[in-house]
Each structure stands twice: as structure tokens, then as C-alpha cells.
Amino acid sequence: MPNLLEVRDLKTQFFTSSGTVRAVDGISYDVEEGETVALVGESGCGKSVSALSILRLIPNPPGRIVGGSVRFMGQNLLDLNDEGIRHVRGRQISMVFQEPMTSLNPVLTIGLQLTEMMELHLGLNNEEATRKAAEYLDMVGIADSKRRLKQYPHHLSGGMRQRVMIAMALCCEPRLIIADEPTTALDVTIQAQILEVMKDLSQRLGVALIIITHNLGVVARYADRVNVMYAGKIIERGNARDIYKNPRHPYTLGLLHSVPRMDLPRKEKLDPIDGQPPDLTKLPEGCAFRVRCRYEVEKCGVEVPHLESIGTGHLSACWQKNDLHNAAAGVSS
Secondary structure, eight states: OOOSEEEEEEEEEEEETTEEEEEEEEEEEEEOTTOEEEEEOOTTSSHHHHHHHHTTOOOTTTEEEEEEEEEETTEEGGGOOHHHHHHHBTTTEEEEOSOHHHHSOTTSOHHHHHHHHHHHHTOOOHHHHHHHHHHHHHHTTOSSHHHHTTSOGGGSOHHHHHHHHHHHHHTTOOSEEEEESTTTTOOHHHHHHHHHHHHHHHHHHTOEEEEEESOHHHHHHHOSEEEEEETTEEEEEEEHHHHHHSOOSHHHHHHHHTSOOTTSOTTOOOOOOOSOOOOTTSOOSSOTTGGGOTTOOGGGGTSOOOOEEEETTEEEOOTTGGGOHHHHHHHHO
């Protein structure tokens, strides 16, 4: 069966007065039907820009997709004209943005924002669209849905607004949903509820998910496969079990060591990654992570490592990937 989405050597750059920002620097990955794939990394590593590039939502100027392909159901989305990509957005690929209060229109009712999409993409009349909108609000766990349709975004809590965004993403029955930090600014209990709703609906409706996150707990519980990003590149890829049990890149290892663990003594300190992500206009020679890496060797400053297989479906872009077994053992034990 062919992949639902195939991203190949995607490159997105921003041309600024300070220089060219290589926000997405040649990433490739696949998403299968009904699969949940995670993009993981610190802020500024290119996760959100890569998702916006799929839907061609990069503001131009200053940004531009300068290379690669994004094939969805066999069609390269980068070849479509403006009218063609508008038929894909919302209808076949939907996106849940980071902050629902800025994504929802504050002067339009929840009902109007939901029904407008279905009338446009599905050709429903207002009565049919309103009925379906109420059904989707029920589906995402919003009680008294008919009353909620008449309310405005500021009437709802942050968690309820995010549920509305999920309902909006689902209402045109897309094949793929991109969720960009869907639980940002929500408390821990609501985060878990939102993620459970998304995973449950994905499984019930057969919708594929791309989850963009820096939260490795989300990855462990909800993702089938994981792409770890750093400085605009994917530096490790594998299924969630391999990434946790056998990380083979120092950056992935650092992210895992930075997560609090219940099985360690209370006074045990976290082991954060030293330093800051690099300036994407002035990337260092060789591996971009080497200035923060505890396993750096001479070759790291000379040559950029490429993704290479270290097992079935598990790839790493690190010259020291075969020497990280002992370090990784402390994470998986």
C-alpha cells in the first residue's frame, strides 16, 4: 500500500536582513494511512515550519519553499496552484494550531466557523451543516453542543476551544490531521483529555495524525513512529519503542535525560542539554549539534552526518551512533 504522505528533501528558507534562515533543511519522512507520526524537538528546530510547508502556509515574503516534494495521495502539493491547494486544506488535510484563541475568529460564533467549512468543502446546506457541527462537538466531548454553537470563542475555556479546533479539523472528514503543539498552555489534566480524544478519534475514523511536540511523554503514549528534529534536519527516526529504549543520537538522549522520572530518587537532578540551539543563519561546520554534544569527535566538526540505518526502520545521523549503547542503557533501565 502506498504511503498517504511522502515528504522528500523538503527545504524551506526565510530571507531576512540578517541572512538566510534554513528553517527546514532537507527533511524526508512518510505517513501511512491511520498512523500517528510525531515530530519532536526544541523550539526553533523547524517542526512547525515543516508542517506549514506541507499546506503551503509559509508567508512569502520572507519565507519560501526552495526544494523538495510533498506527495499526498500521489500528488505533489507543491505543484498545485492556489485554487488547487485550497481544495486540499481543510478538506483532505486539516491542521490544529498551537493557540486556539488566535486561530478562532473572535467575532464569529462557533457554529458559523464550523458550518462555513462544511458548506464550502462538502456542499451542505446550512441546516445539514449545523446538525453535523453539533454531532462533531458531541464527538469531541463538548456537552450541550447546540447551545455552544451559538456562543463565541471567549465564552469557552482553553480546553473547550481546543476541542472546537479538533472538531473543526474533523468536520470535513480529512485523511490527515496535523496537530501543532495541540496542548500548549493547557493544564496537565486537560492535556491528557485532549490527546486521548485525538487518538481515539484517529483510531475510530481512520485518520492519520502528525503530532508536533516537545513533550516526550506525548510521544511515548500516542505516536507510532517518531522523527527527532534539530536545526532544520531530522537527526533520528524510528518507532516510539526504539527511540525510548535504544536512542542512537546524543540529542535524543539529551531530551530523554531532561524528562522527570518517577522511578528515580526525589532529590535526583535532571540532566539538561547544555547550551542553546544554533543560529540557523550561521550554522557551524559539520554536525550542528556538536557544540552542545558530550560525545563529539574530530570528524563531527568536519563532515555533516547523514541518516543511516541502525536497525529495521531505525535511523540516526551521528558519527557516534554505534557507541551510544551504554549511555542509552541509563534511559531504558
